Amino acid sequence: MRSRSSIGVFVLLLLQLSGLMPGMTDGRCIVFNFGDSNSDTGNFIAAYGLYLGPPSGRRFFHHPTGRWSDGRLYIDFIAEKLKISYLSPYMESSGSNFTSGVNLAVAGAAVSSNKTGAIPLGLDTQVNQFLHFKNRTRDLAAGAGAAATISEGEFTHDAVYSIDAGQNDVALAFLAGNLTLPEINLQLAAAAARIGDAVRALHATGGARKFWVYNTGPIGCLPQTLALRQKPGDELDAAGCLAAYNAAARQFNAELAAVCRRLAADLDDAVVVCVDMYGIKYDMFLNHGRYGFDRPLMACCGHGGPPYNYANLKTCGQPTATACPEGERHVSWDGVHYTEDANAIVAEKVLSGHFSTPRVKLTALCK
Ligand SMILES: *[C@@H]1O[C@H](CO)[C@@H](O)[C@H](O)[C@H]1NC(C)=O
Ligand SMILES: *[C@@H]1O[C@H](CO)[C@@H](O)[C@H](O)[C@H]1NC(C)=O
């Protein structure tokens, strides 16, 4: 007993020295997630009162849930591994349970809100929503008899703040029209900086100390990009993806890696882990056979058949679209988003720690 408690004191001291004092917490794992449709578990449909119909959800939930997939997203698999419930969407007013954290990710979100654009719920707004949530939780905890869902210390010392944003910014940089490559790169650098701003804001006013920041995947491999953006003569890379789009994604990721290094240096009482989502996803396209995928560039659910099975206005969910037979393995569900099969692989690799800089495992960070 005695030796165990002195070890405990020693560990506590170490944690204090490293700036990660657990405080008065019960060691639960809590996750606050920010981002776009890659990790939206139902915010978009709740926010806009829209219905994302079948066949989404057919594989696992057996009904549509507002996830752009046939089943679970990688963040759902991660929640399972962390032994917490699936994160409730911040904007879902019925049946939500925020004791394990909150999912603020919204489909279509870019790093900055654009009030005149289609999706005003960018990463900056999501951070404000989180700050509102935290204030609200604190107010409720102060009220007589009201049980707090998440305590002050849990926001600071237990919670992991994950951010998976940037894909829409890369897409927008191209869609903006006639930008030159240097102009596109400037825009991508600015977008990466906004992710850094979100981390700093969460750290400064939200008490966040553990960050898990994903870079962006190979947008040039998405059937939508290949079907709609490809022009004759465009260069394809080794995986058959649009080289210019993947180069832009990697450019954004290089900027984000620099942002991560600056954050790690500046926020010396925090842990900032950056995760190479690009490397994880690109390998599924390049070495698809290893994962049992046949046609990685062809959407399961869409219109038009090979090579991409993607057509504008005939997208998954529309009556004009059809889905592949259940059980057929695909990387892409609807031409933009990944299938449950692909998401399971993504989650496993995220959790492996092999794609983290520094080499930290999420299960070690979130405990
Ligand atoms: C919310 O989820 C937690 C953890 O999954 C569970 O213990 C709790 O009972 C749930 N609360 C409600 C009101 O369902
Ligand atoms: C906001 O969206 C509008 C409409 O899509 C677009 O014209 C404008 O360039 C966007 N602004 C920014 C700063 O992205």
Ligand SMILES: *[C@@H]1O[C@H](CO)[C@@H](O)[C@H](O)[C@H]1NC(C)=O
């Ligand atoms: C949260 O509360 C603090 C004061 O405790 C206030 O300064 C801040 O503006 C509030 N933020 C939000 C988003 O409600």
Ligand SMILES: *[C@@H]1O[C@H](CO)[C@@H](O)[C@H](O)[C@H]1NC(C)=O
């Ligand atoms: C894009 O720029 C090129 C050359 O600068 C010009 O010829 C072309 O018309 C522009 N296209 C659009 C859509 O603005």
